[in-house]
Amino acid sequence: MSIIKVGDLEVEVVKKDIKNIHLGVYPPIGRVRLSAPASSDDEKIRLFIVSKIPWIRKNQRKFKDKERLTHPNFTSRESHYISGRRYLLEVDVNGMNKNQVTLAKNKIKLNIKEPYTSEKRREIFESWLRRNLRYRIEPILSKWEKLMSLHCSEWKIKKMKTKWGSCNEEAKRLWFNLELMKVDDSCLEYVIVHELAHLKHKHHNKHFFNTLSTFIPDWEHRKNILNQTLLVY
Template sequence: MAKEQIYIANLDIDVIRKDIKNMHLAVYPPTGRIRLAAPTRTDDEVIRLFAISKLAWIKRQIKNFKSQARETPRDFVSGESHYFQGRRYLINVIEHDGRNKVEIKNHKEINLFVKTGTSKPEKAKVFKEWYRKELKAQIPEIIKKWENVMGVKAHAWGVKHMRTKWGTCNTIEKRIWINLELAKKPKNCLEYIIVHELVHLLERSHNERFIALMNKFMPKWRAHRDELNKLPVSHTDWGY
């Protein structure tokens, strides 16, 4: 699979040549990274003309992503808003002598218990590990459900901090990874990403067959994708 880049109308477009039948164009949030997949032997000028024909669409997608809401950096102080499973909460920072922990108080508030003098990075770490624990608690049931529907089996899965993707799939080892940021998003968005990665066990590429399988297993996947891409994203850029 060869990778190159072309420059058209002040836009950098990544070109990936691989064993597919048709060209595919995608623009990824949050910054509008552009990727054009083309059959291996496609003439350079054909690729260039295809990209030019899609310029208006590309620019619309980039404009939409740039207007997407962004979360400001978190300070982990009382009254600050944080997201969990698509819901906005206000946190109460409570200093005590016990262990650091996070507890949901009600549908509007989350208590962050920390030892006196805990630094902002330490508070952030406590919150991050709570997110990790909560996300890991959701994933097994969703994976099992969709493995049964699709007739596939993921040999392993994990959660990690990723800068540019909501999820990834190693099709050789049959291992999927889920972005920790999905702990903040609605459960249907998490489920969409898991389905997306499991479908890669049936089709590695984002081609017509992949789309057909997504349509078969999750007919409303585009709505879930659009919802995910319209939600506020972290001040650190994320995309899928």
């Protein structure tokens, strides 16, 4: 393997017994690899790379966006999803309102006393998320408790790695993932009804899905949208 440099772009080049040039951009950071027929000379390969630069950059950007969504630093110009909409984060260390988060049009403004560490910015951001999610869940949950004649004894918001929600049937306790702040109300409603249904049916059996379909006929559609949402943090 050799490296061919075009400007600041580094491409790993492997020559082998193939007919055509293959070019690929790979996660997580957008590494570029090219395989070429054994006989091709470096100048020809370089010209090929130059002709593909816009395509390479486009694909590298995709990985970078995904990387920033899954590992946010809470710095300016980062994308964050709130209620199914994309917002750009704007960190302001000079504003009047300290340690506060506000939504304005397509921006989330994070006003902080000093730049802090990314951990501190995350803490401020997440306590805002938590408060807001609580406001969103409350009315939807109480509406569906009445409609389904099912009641939980308590509910909490938690960070969970693999689930949107969970239900402890014995204690009648529901947990909701903090990440639900990202999704819109129709998906949030599906998770709430799903967990409430577990108060009646512990397992994902026929009866459970019948209950779900009775109250949320399009639950599968909502579930698909949820599945496309990244579970991160």
